[in-house]
Amino acid sequence: MDLNYTADELAFRDTVRSFVRTRLPHEIARKVLEHKRLRKDDHLRWQKILSEQGWMAPQWPKQYGGCEWNAVQQHIFEEECADAGAPRIIPFGVNMVGPVIIAFGSDWQKRHYLPRILSNEDWWCQGYSEPGAGSDLASLKTRAERRGDRYVVNGQKTWTTLAQHADMIFCLVRTASTGKKQEGISFLLIDMRSRGVTVRPIITIEGEHEVNEVWFEDVEVPAENLVGEEGRGWTYAKFLLSHERSGIAAVGASKRELRMLKYIASQEHSGGRPLIEDARVRDRIVQVEIDLMALEITNLRVLAADREGRAPGPEASILKIKGTDIQQALTELMAEAVGPYGLPHLPAAWGDHWLGERVGPEYAAPLTARYFNYRKTSIYGGSNEIQRNIIAQHILGL
């Protein structure tokens, strides 16, 4: 029993830490730490720095330009990045479609798409959910009809994160409507510039444009963009989910946010004293901190099992549920900590180039919006209720 990193892992952490500390642009880190709005360019700038270092794809095999880091190393990397205030790597290319192409894609797809993911030439988005297919994803209706050497796609995807920036979308589409509904699904790669693709913004409760509807109207997709076999898309989608677990607990980011929460609580005042000295407030902060410690160790237990070659299992669902609980609790406490200065709604104040007068402390402006926005975390990526169903079925055998 040893809860500490090995000497090799510590050396690896130092390497990552010094790289992130020296290369992460300060303006970007500041935005992340202060919850300012990130532009597409900010993401790309950081991801290009990672590309140059050869660290764009921590989990890919070396032969495709990845780092082939084990689960613990990936965790260390993510934790160091999060701690320093690096933007989260946009996962759709490198962590989602990438591993699917590596496992099931054609040689052409590997040659063509993988390097473009590594170099950030293609920004990917994920075409899974539909208006009528959320938790019941397999009931999706977007159709792809084979006509000669191409597919013709009609339908609508929704909740498509950052589709407004995307060059490519990977889609689950229906290629057959007979048999079990899972069996008629295929995995298709679609160029967002194709004729007939329309992106419409969905504005969420905090007023931001993060997700979209993506419409397909007679969109022609070359047949070579089908991944693997027709009708096997559900299998690939499940494979993808099992690879999405990296960073799912968001321990590094939550530690960073906890630090920010304590900082805010030390700046704000209540009864003439720093808020953090109010026993009722402090008790709630401490409770979240202790919950985060428990999650951190549970996460390390899962990673250690992974490193020993035990198959990734449904315990990732535990990490998702607790990870998002904690993220939400932190955003809630932060918004509460600024008291009445949680009220002003000045979206421009958390974007670039805001020259207007601030209202309240600088850190206060985005906090309530962030609290609103983070309600999404227990819904996306398989809602926390779906995660409980997965655990009930696969771990508990109910």
Next chain:
Amino acid sequence: MDFNYSEEQLLLKDAVEKFLDKNYTFEQRKQIIASRDGISTTAWGGFASLGLLGVPIPQEFGGFGGGGVDVMVVMEALGRALVVEPYLPTVVLAGSTITLGGSAAQRQILLPRIADGSMKFAFAHTEPRARWELNRVHTTARQEGGMWVIDGQKSVVLHGGVADLLIVTARTSGAPDSPHGITLFFVNPAEQGVMGREYPTYDGMRAAEVTFDNVSVSPESMIGVLDNGYPLLDAVIDRGIAALCAEAVGCMSALHSATLEYLKTRQQFGVPIGRFQALQHRAVDMLIHCEQARSMALLAAVKVDSANAAERQRALSAAKDFIGRAGRFVGQQAIQLHGGMGMTDELNVGHYFKRLTAIDVTFGNGALHRERFWQAGEAPAEEPVRKPAKRWKQLV
């Protein structure tokens, strides 16, 4: 990083589980609780011959020389079997007090007797007005004619009635709530002036209210350094907390298995009730609490031996708070999911629930430990944003 038990630890786990499965069934436990002393000398002898009583005792004194994780292995198994014998006060609390603070002679004489099962101890610290405060000690010890004379009252002394020797905290100087001025003593309960009133606790164990009225003990009865008992007491109670966390994990995992079994077999509306999503999600939340509690018990087991007191206190308090909350949740859900059966004395479910409830209020509850956690290690808040390095422009 390695979360596996060593080969030795796996053997220990296997041995203690096998022993308890065979010799400590729920029915046997009931008889033990109903017996005059409320503990079984047969079981205690069995623990001794298995080597369990020497697990944390140094090898030179007939023990196994184990650390926090080895104790965790034993305590988890004791938790699963709801063992009522005084392992915690004897092996963990007294064993630690003597190992960490005892004189050479005290170690030489007493540690082997813990390991071989010939002596049982109780730890008399809590007082009526102290709740769980470690520093608040009103019981006094004064020197008189070369002896120490102890006066005061100790409350809820776990297993006080069966102890061959008590460890008593007493104030030798300072104000009643000062950490400085506390000293630990051995007191023989048969000594003139020691009076005890034994009673059952709701978890099937026993405790006692013990009063000391001009109790005279020899200078050799003092443990550690005069007036400086607090750090020792703090470290010993942390050992106790780590052990309790492991015991709670054993209780929780037993409850979760029992509940799962019940969900799969109990039929209503023509199907096993485990088919119902409302119940499935409760069972899942139980599992999550069990796993997270195990993580915290591991943290406690590893950090309890840490030389850094602040780090140790932080980890142990975090674990105690978390385990208390998790234990309450898992216990309550287990009863709810067992329905009416969960309310019966006949089923073991309620007994695990009661033990978990008792663990929560032993050595401080969550509120106390969250505050201790904060006091142990909060560095002053710094501005979390790094300032850009100043760049000087050369003008000429």
